[in-house]
Amino acid sequence: MPLTFFSSASTPAEPSTESNIEPPAESSIDLHVDPSAASADAIVGRTRRRARHRAERVRKGRQSSSSPRRFVALGCAGAILSVSAFGAVAAASAENEAPASAAGGTSAIAAAARDVIIAPASAAKRPAVTSELSTAAAPFTGGTQVSVTGEQLDQVAAVAVGGVAAPIVAATPEQLTFQVPAVADTALGEVAVAFTDASGAPVDVDAADGDSATTASVAAQGSKGAQAAAKSLTLTYTSNPAIDAQLGYVLTHWSSYNTAEYTVLSGVDCANFASQSLIARGWTMDAGWNYDHATGAMSSSWASSTAMRDWLSSRPDLATPLDDSQRGLVKVGDIAQFDWDGSGDRDHTAIVTRVEHSATGTSVWVGGHTKDADYWNVDEAVATGGGSVTYFSLK
Structure with missing residues (x-):
């Protein structure tokens, strides 16, 4: 049997290029970065050491067919590590800048969420009075119009003078005008003027020199009546x-x-009675307007409505004529005259005994003779008798 000799230099068969040798477990690349790592440099350094260890296991002098794939994998891993390392550096920087918590620090996101301040929604402005009364004193007979200025005053729903309701004549956001109510002559002196809104809450008063011109009042406010x-x-x-x-x-x-x-x-005593009231007011007779107590004789201006109109029109020092469109200027004690038939003459004379101003207009009441009355509404008089009304504002 022939002997077969094998040369020691014979090369064994090459292993299949398709076989892959799995690297040891400790040489695998860890792609998960611990966010608590001290620094990105440590992560990168460790990654590089592991990458070099794996490369040394490749056979010398031969290139494994798996090398290109390993190169691609390493490239991807490097990209991922670069991004992860950047994130770790950014997180570490944010943690250094964020205030430390009792447990030793907090994340930038938690700190930002905790430090967000949400401004409260601004409340709607409430009405406020910022001025003194335009008139500090008024006769107890009422009718005087008084104004104040401020903010959102069109939201004022009621005014009370000494606890008595005072009609609101006009109101804009900047100014409010009300009419002083008539009171008994026993109510003379200083009284409080209070403003309230639709809910009944008191309106703030912040007058320039409010310390000397305001008084304190107590008002119910709030759902619990505090x-x-x-x-x-x-x-x-x-x-x-x-x-x-x-x-x-x-x-x-x-x-x-x-x-x-x-x-x-x-039957025609109206002008005669109006003249008597003017004497009571303190007026003095003159050549144009007079009455003789001894004989009962009187001038036409004393007893006739039309003649009284002509005389008062000639005395601007005593009176100012007003038509009905100027009714808002009428006050207690003024003279009212009616033309029932529209002829231009004056058919009836009376004395203004009451005036009320409101958002819908001014109402006037008169007293007198012939139509014997103490408070006869002017609008009712015109509606009943027809014609028109005019006035004389007395000084």
């Missing part, structure tokens, strides 16, 4: 002796004629 102190301006009710005496005479003698001092003109 009591809160609120400032209110003050108005002084005064007595006008002249108007007081005139009005007192009218209210005393509108139904009880003063026959002891004056002649009564039956």
